[in-house]
Amino acid sequence: MRFPLALTAKIAAYIIGKKLRGVEKFATVLQLEPLHTCNLTCTGCGRIREYSTSLKNVMPLEDCLGAAAECDAPMVSICGGEPLIYPQIEALVGGLLGQGRIVYVCTNASFMRKKMREYLAMETLRASASVDEKIQVLLSEELISQKDADEIRKGPKDETKPVIAPSDWMYWNVHLDGLERTHDLIVEREGVFKEAVLAMRMAKILGYQVATNTTVYKETEVQEIEDMFAFLSSLALDGHTIAPGYEYDAAKVDMVKRLGIEPETFFLTRKLTIEKFANVEKWGEQYPIFGTPVYLEFLAGKRDLTCSAWAIPTRNVRGWKGPCYLMTDGHYTSYRELLEKTNWDAIGVVDGVARDPRCENCMMNCGYEPTAALGLHAQPGDMWKNIKFNFGKRPLGTPNAEIEAFNGVSAGKGHLTGGKKDIPAETAVTA
Numbered sequence: 028m029r030f031p032l033a034l035t036a037k038i039a040a041y042i043i044g045k046k047l048r049g050v051e052k053f054a055t056v057l058q059l060e061p062l063h064t065c066n067l068t069c070t071g072c073g074r075i076r077e078y079s080t081s082l083k084n085v086m087p088l089e090d091c092l093g094a095a096a097e098c099d100a101p102m103v104s105i106c107g108g109e110p111l112i113y114p115q116i117e118a119l120v121g122g123l124l125g126q127g128r129i130v131y132v133c134t135n136a137s138f139m140r141k142k143m144r145e146y147l148a149m150e151t152l153r154a155s156a157s158v159d160e161k162i163q164v165l166l167s168e169e170l171i172s173q174k175d176a177d178e179i180r181k182g183p184k185d186e187t188k189p190v191i192a193p194s195d196w197m198y199w200n201v202h203l204d205g206l207e208r209t210h211d212l213i214v215e216r217e218g219v220f221k222e223a224v225l226a227m228r229m230a231k232i233l234g235y236q237v238a239t240n241t242t243v244y245k246e247t248e249v250q251e252i253e254d255m256f257a258f259l260s261s262l263a264l265d266g267h268t269i270a271p272g273y274e275y276d277a278a279k280v281d282m283v284k285r286l287g288i289e290p291e292t293f294f295l296t297r298k299l300t301i302e303k304f305a306n307v308e309k310w311g312e313q314y315p316i317f318g319t320p321v322y323l324e325f326l327a328g329k330r331d332l333t334c335s336a337w338a339i340p341t342r343n344v345r346g347w348k349g350p351c352y353l354m355t356d357g358h359y360t361s362y363r364e365l366l367e368k369t370n371w372d373a374i375g376v377v378d379g380v381a382r383d384p385r386c387e388n389c390m391m392n393c394g395y396e397p398t399a400a401l402g403l404h405a406q407p408g409d410m411w412k413n414i415k416f417n418f419g420k421r422p423l424g425t426p427n428a429e430i431e432a433f434n435g436v437s438a439g440k441g442h443l444t445g446g447k448k449d450i451p452a453e454t455a456v457t458a
């Protein structure tokens with residue numbers, strides 16, 4: 028199966044229960060943003076630009092857990108900002124798992140290895156022999172240093188502080204926008220891709236579930252996406268999501284002011300999205316891509332869907348963000364208020380016409396995947412397609428040892444990734 032049976036059953040039972048009770052609009056995934064602080068400044072990121080980046084602006088733990096209980100979505104994606112900076116991330120993950128939710132920790136992976144070392148240190152109290160075996164493997168794979176190993180063996184610094192342990196109900200969801208050069212260029216820092224790969228390898232050795240999350244921009248070459256999936260196949264990860272980049276207003280302003288790039292050179296139009304995703308159904312057959320085949324058909328331009336942004340609500344430091352994960356017209360005090368006060372008939376694209384001009388180029392999963400998953404625009408045969416996609420044999424990918432994933436260093440030219448100097452001249456603002 029593409030997605031574990033217990034998790035699929037949980038989601039299916041939830042959706043069927045809502046439909047049987049005649050509930051028209053309900054949450055399937057909560058995008059929980061406990062903070063907007065991040066250690067990176069990715070080029071296309073609207074979040075860190077739209078919201079304060081002060082560490083003082085965090086959601087209290089009880090509000091985070093209360094938001095999940097209130098909307099009752101079976102899946103919670105903890106994002107941000109960088110969620111591993113959230114001071115109570117361990118208690119948050121544990122609390123959500125305790126509520127029976129499927130938890131995704133969406134991370135740039137910079138702090139993943141630290142969190143996993145803390146987990147190992149705690150494990151020494153329970154099973155020190157097996158921790159020692161793991162340490163030997165991690166040392167031989169150069170995923171921890173001898174100093175790290177010594178620290179782990181000393182045990183936890185605070186035995187009462189929770190840790191993030193492997194769970195069948197939790198995924199590390201690692202942000203990866205391409206191979207080394209592209210990814211480090213987009214996240215605007217060298218070494219981030221390498222660290223993400225080390226963290227994912229370490230996570231798999233320790234028994235965590237690991238997925239990746241890729242945004243495709245105008246500059247992303249289709250061949251590179253295919254190379255990235257082939258490279259990731261060699262890491263034996265659990266799944267991937269992929270979506271087209273959206274032009275956040277805040278990101279657009281930042282691009283012009285700080286980087287001197289015109290947003291049109293970076294973000295995709297609908298037409299370009301369809302071109303870039305022409306092979307997405309093939310990728311879905313080859314690789315363990317999460318989601319629905321209907322959404323993939325939509326991305327490939329083979330069918331139309333309308334937006335169901337109400338199914339993937341966002342809760343952050345200011346409240347329930349509306350109307351969707353991408354656009355901000357206001358923040359509400361409850362999920363119910365978000366549902367009641369948003370004019371859902373005024374958003375999305377219907378029959379090629381944008382009901383809100385800001386939606387014109389959006390084909391993102393946060394609006395359209397739930398439409399597909401909930402069968403809101405079902406066509407004959409969709410149910411069979413979904414069953415085959417999700418219950419059929421899990422694609423294992425096609426590892427390719429020839430892929431040069433670590434392509435950020437170019438012999439004789441120094442490291443190409445990183446700063447303003449690296450933005451191709453043709454994309455720079457000249458006026």
Ligand code: SF4
Binds near residue numbers: 202
């Ligand atoms: S890692 Fe995520 S939150 Fe941080 S800047 Fe990049 S996209 Fe934004």
Ligand code: SF4
Binds near residue numbers: 334335336353354391
């Ligand atoms: S189409 Fe996209 S931008 Fe518009 S409401 Fe839906 S998710 Fe938001």
